[in-house]
Amino acid sequence: MPFHVEFTRKANRDVEAQLAWWVRHGRSAAERWHTRFIAAVIEALEGDPHLYPEAEEAGDLGINLRVMLYGRRRQVYRVLFTVAGSRVIVHRIRHAAQDRLTEGDF
Secondary structure (H helix, E strand, O other): OOOEEEEOHHHHHHHHHHHHHHHOOOHHHHHHHHHHHHHHHHHHHHHOHHHOOEOOOHHHHOOOOEEEEEEEOOEEEEEEEEEEOOEEEEEEEEEOOOOOOOHHHO
16 A cells, blocks of 8 residues: 655754754755655655554654654664554654654654
């Protein structure tokens, strides 16, 4: 079953914030990161989002929140999403070094 990936406003703002960080380190690197990040997230989650584990904070938040990791070394990002039927809703994107989500972050 193909899934449709949607980004919430907060997720889009998270991507914009990460992109701004990358721009400070070079526009071409930022463009590469953005293109590869969006393509990887969509490709992976359109395929089978159920392959990804439950996020650590899922129990605290009381929802079936899943996590996909993207990146390597010091640039790993946590893509936090839920699955509703054939929709995959990306709620937040966090750098792995950031604190875990709380209800206020959702």
